[in-house]
Amino acid sequence: MSVPYAKLPAWAEYGLIPLVNLVVAFLISGLVVLIVGESPLEAAYHMINGAFGRGEYIGFTLYYTTTFIFTGLSVAVAFHCGLFNIGTEGQAYIGGIGVALACLAFDRTLPWYLVFPIAIVGASFFGALWALIPGWLQAKRGSHIVITTIMFNFIAASLMNYLLNKVFKPLGSMSLETRTFDAGGQLPKLDWLMSIFGLSVGSAPFNISFLLALLVSFGVWVLIWRTKLGYEMRTMGHSPAAARYAGIKEAKIIIITMMLSGALAGMMALNPIMGEQFRMQLDFVQGAGFVGIAVALMGRSHPAGIIPAALLFGMLYQGGAEISFEMPSISRDMIVIIQGLVILFAGALEHMFRPAITRIVLGLSPKTSDVAATKGA
Amino acid sequence: MSELAIELKGIDKSFGLVHANRNINLKVRKGTIHGIIGENGAGKSTLMSILYGFYQADHGDILIDGSKVDIRDPNAAIAAGIGMVHQHFMLVENFTVLENIMLGAEESQILNAGITKARAELKRLEKEYALEVDPDAVIEELPVGIQQRVEILKALYRRADILILDEPTGVLTPAEADHLFRILQQLKEQGKTVILITHKLREIMAITDEVSVMRRGEMVATRTTTETSVEELAELMVGRRVLLRVEKGEAKPADVKLSVRNLTVRDSRGVTMVDDVSFDIRAGEIVGIAGVAGNGQSELLEAISGIRRAASGTVLLSGSAIDVTGDADPAALRKRGLAHVPEDRHHVGLVLKFDESENAILGYHDDPKYRKGFLLDVDAIRADAEEKITAYDIRPPNPRLKTANFSGGNQQKIVLAREMERGPEVLIIGQPTRGVDVGAIEFIHKRIIEMRDQGKAVLLVSVELDEIRALSDRILVMFAGRIVGERTPEASEGELGLLMAGVEGPKEAAE
Numbered sequence: 001m002s003v004p005y006a007k008l009p010a011w012a013e014y015g016l017i018p019l020v021n022l023v024v025a026f027l028i029s030g031l032v033v034l035i036v037g038e039s040p041l042e043a044a045y046h047m048i049n050g051a052f053g054r055g056e057y058i059g060f061t062l063y064y065t066t067t068f069i070f071t072g073l074s075v076a077v078a079f080h081c082g083l084f085n086i087g088t089e090g091q092a093y094i095g096g097i098g099v100a101l102a103c104l105a106f107d108r109t110l111p112w113y114l115v116f117p118i119a120i121v122g123a124s125f126f127g128a129l130w131a132l133i134p135g136w137l138q139a140k141r142g143s144h145i146v147i148t149t150i151m152f153n154f155i156a157a158s159l160m161n162y163l164l165n166k167v168f169k170p171l172g173s174m175s176l177e178t179r180t181f182d183a184g185g186q187l188p189k190l191d192w193l194m195s196i197f198g199l200s201v202g203s204a205p206f207n208i209s210f211l212l213a214l215l216v217s218f219g220v221w222v223l224i225w226r227t228k229l230g231y232e233m234r235t236m237g238h239s240p241a242a243a244r245y246a247g248i249k250e251a252k253i254i255i256i257t258m259m260l261s262g263a264l265a266g267m268m269a270l271n272p273i274m275g276e277q278f279r280m281q282l283d284f285v286q287g288a289g290f291v292g293i294a295v296a297l298m299g300r301s302h303p304a305g306i307i308p309a310a311l312l313f314g315m316l317y318q319g320g321a322e323i324s325f326e327m328p329s330i331s332r333d334m335i336v337i338i339q340g341l342v343i344l345f346a347g348a349l350e351h352m353f354r355p356a357i358t359r360i361v362l363g364l365s366p367k368t369s370d371v372a373a374t375k376g377a
Numbered sequence: 378m379s380e381l382a383i384e385l386k387g388i389d390k391s392f393g394l395v396h397a398n399r400n401i402n403l404k405v406r407k408g409t410i411h412g413i414i415g416e417n418g419a420g421k422s423t424l425m426s427i428l429y430g431f432y433q434a435d436h437g438d439i440l441i442d443g444s445k446v447d448i449r450d451p452n453a454a455i456a457a458g459i460g461m462v463h464q465h466f467m468l469v470e471n472f473t474v475l476e477n478i479m480l481g482a483e484e485s486q487i488l489n490a491g492i493t494k495a496r497a498e499l500k501r502l503e504k505e506y507a508l509e510v511d512p513d514a515v516i517e518e519l520p521v522g523i524q525q526r527v528e529i530l531k532a533l534y535r536r537a538d539i540l541i542l543d544e545p546t547g548v549l550t551p552a553e554a555d556h557l558f559r560i561l562q563q564l565k566e567q568g569k570t571v572i573l574i575t576h577k578l579r580e581i582m583a584i585t586d587e588v589s590v591m592r593r594g595e596m597v598a599t600r601t602t603t604e605t606s607v608e609e610l611a612e613l614m615v616g617r618r619v620l621l622r623v624e625k626g627e628a629k630p631a632d633v634k635l636s637v638r639n640l641t642v643r644d645s646r647g648v649t650m651v652d653d654v655s656f657d658i659r660a661g662e663i664v665g666i667a668g669v670a671g672n673g674q675s676e677l678l679e680a681i682s683g684i685r686r687a688a689s690g691t692v693l694l695s696g697s698a699i700d701v702t703g704d705a706d707p708a709a710l711r712k713r714g715l716a717h718v719p720e721d722r723h724h725v726g727l728v729l730k731f732d733e734s735e736n737a738i739l740g741y742h743d744d745p746k747y748r749k750g751f752l753l754d755v756d757a758i759r760a761d762a763e764e765k766i767t768a769y770d771i772r773p774p775n776p777r778l779k780t781a782n783f784s785g786g787n788q789q790k791i792v793l794a795r796e797m798e799r800g801p802e803v804l805i806i807g808q809p810t811r812g813v814d815v816g817a818i819e820f821i822h823k824r825i826i827e828m829r830d831q832g833k834a835v836l837l838v839s840v841e842l843d844e845i846r847a848l849s850d851r852i853l854v855m856f857a858g859r860i861v862g863e864r865t866p867e868a869s870e871g872e873l874g875l876l877m878a879g880v881e882g883p884k885e886a887a888e
Binding site (some may be wrong): 226231247 | 575752
């Protein structure tokens with residue numbers, strides 16, 4: 001007999017527990033703010049206001065959210081197949097090449113709505129290519145995916161350094177970036193979407209790739225829970241022995257999964273390159289790949305969890321920037337501490353409050369202890 | 378001093394809605410071997426976990442030697458003189474026997490003094506109970522039977538007077554099990570009290586003094602072993618009359634369906650596990666492979682079903698070759714009419730985290746009837762699962778329930794339904810009733826015989842000799858990777874046992 005771990009109702013499992021974890025993370029963050037001699041309440045105000053106070057702030061929050069949805073989905077897809085892809089960072093970086101090439105080639109001849117699909121294909125292609133090599137090494141040579149993808153992040157960084165220096169940089173320019181794209185390489189902002197709610201997007205780079213992120217989230221759900229490929233990926237992820245028994249081609253599934261994961265990572269590059277800067281800059285990924293790991297963990301690798309988790313991190317990024325702007329004694333590093341605490345409580349210490357919450361919830365309503373586990377339905 | 382080593386009064390324990398133990402009363406007399414039997418999920422393990430301090434009872438008292446004790450955790454249980462040998466051993470694999478026995482009872486930060494003391498104590502225990510173990514052997518290099526002995530020594534080292542053994546023979550060979558029983562007898566003679574949890578009725582009859590039967594969380598009866606019978610105990614366990622030996626008619630063997638010639642399989646270290654094995658199976662017969670676990674049966678099944686690559690040999694399925702030495706594809710073999718119920722349903726035959734309906738298509742998920750264009754047709758998959766649930770009486774009848782939440786017997790039925798319902802030409806079954814309760818065993822055995830009567834060829838591998846003898850039309854005995862003999866099911870247990878032990882090797886194998 002296994003240890004009976006009482007099943008919580010969905011609202012407690014996916015609502016209450018994450019909420020309690022978040023509240024604790026914020027309370028401890030407040031203590032840290034108190035220690036440096038600032039008011040936690042004021043910091044909280046700036047955090048919330050900075051993330052949601054005005055249309056422009058919301059625009060920035062959703063801009064970051066878009067980025068984190070892509071990287072979160074990338075990590076999640078690999079998770080389902082039992083692969084821990086740490087290389088989302090590098091794959092997103094390399095994916096930028098595809099976006100840049102598409103824009104540099106067509107921005108002066110084609111409208112954005114034709115360049116965008118080409119850039120999507122380019123971003124996916126280069127992202128997938130960068131994930132293919134670690135995937136192949138894992139599938140055919142047994143090299144551990146965690147090690148190879150970490151290494152490939154470094155290789156990607158060096159490669160991009162070289163390419164931006166020697167290939168993409170226009171003659172005579174001093175900064176490591178491509179030329180600025182013309183109209184065809186610039187994605188439209190979603191001011192119409194914001195204006196429905198009576199808000200103005202202002203200078204925020206909230207662009208159409210947000211809608212792509214939502215569409216791709218749905219696509220990932222279909223892939224994982226409604227296709228044969230997704231079924232085989234999940235079988236592999238839960239039990240490689242069962243997959244072999246079922247005649248699932250292990251090597252093939254590993255390689256395909258890694259390429260999909262890389263393609264999703266690559267699409268992240270659309271948002272900053274075509275949506276904000278209109279050029280490819282050095283280090284444009286800025287750690288979003290690693291945030292994707294936290295987003296996927298928090299969102300339990302399910303698109304319906306990844307979107308709110310990405311929104312939370314978007315809020316921390318935008319609101320955090322606002323805190324350090326409004327309260328100079330709280331540096332940027334302090335924001336990293338707060339983000340770290342959120343990851344710690346929501347991810348690593350996920351089960352800390354579970355026994356107590358289980359006792360309380362099941363004590364309140366004994367009926368809910370019934371086993372009713374359905375997922376992805 | 379009391380007559381009773383343990384007395385449980387009105388023990389009650391619920392997990393949410395699941396009432397695992399309901400007002401349990403139990404008296405275990407000192408210096409006896411007391412059996413506790415019941416089907417999977419009857420509440421045996423929960424009750425013992427309460428006694429050993431893993432859980433606390435909601436109500437009820439535990440009396441040890443006549444005085445009430447409060448067992449809050451395993452340390453308290455050890456202090457009260459209770460030792461437990463778990464079904465899955467709690468040993469550190471890369472430690473030596475001595476280190477494992479000392480673990481948690483080191484007595485000081487400096488190990489040296491403790492080691493000397495432990496070594497002397499171990500010597501004494503070995504002598505007293507005839508439990509020979511090399512104290513410096515590393516655990517992972519020892520056979521399971523010896524590892525279990527280490528567990529028993531661990532409990533004795535902690536001065537246990539009451540020893541609880543949870544399904545101790547599940548992993549043992551018949552010879553090892555016999556040895557274990559001799560040890561338990563020895564312990565009893567030295568005045569220790571032994572509680573034996575099992576679902577194997579034969580063991581209960583062979584070794585216990587008294588036996589208590591649990592069913593659905595309740596203690597339904599306690600009997601003196603000499604005054605009861607296997608039939609009565611089975612009936613008490615299941616709550617109805619059980620057929621312990623299935624009825625079956627004469628086999629009508631027809632054409633050869635599966636033909637294995639000179640099959641040799643090596644494991645990843647290059648050790649030969651299956652050594653030049655040849656046999657045929659005809660339509661309409663069940664061929665059983667008897668043998669002690671680890672003599673190549675698993676590898677044989679895996680090679681035939683295309684999971685493991687063979688080193689050499691040929692296998693013909695309905696007359697055409699299977700590429701066993703190359704890339705035999707399990708999915709393609711299924712399409713050719715080879716169904717496989719694997720030995721390990723938890724890790725191979727099922728994905729425990731999947732919904733029931735998702736497991737009902739595992740390996741057959743390629744079938745176009747589960748597809749709607751590019752997507753999986755979830756409705757068709759669930760409808761199909763529901764049909765199988767009805768046909769095989771799988772409980773609870775919910776295709777959306779997570780597979781891990783089904784009992785062992787029902788999980789096995791999920792696998793059997795999947796593999797049998799398509800009417801394969803050849804059915805390969807490994808350990809069809811391992812960890813399955815008595816009621817389900819009867820059902821599964823009937824189904825296997827039905828397959829035979831429909832003219833299918835069945836290859837059966839089981840470590841339960843009773844099962845092999847009850848079902849097979851011919852018995853092949855495997856030892857050290859070779860088939861060392863063929864017998865009819867009428868052959869005596871002793872004769873088969875000798876073959877299984879490799880005592881009576883084939884003449885031609887003389888080297």
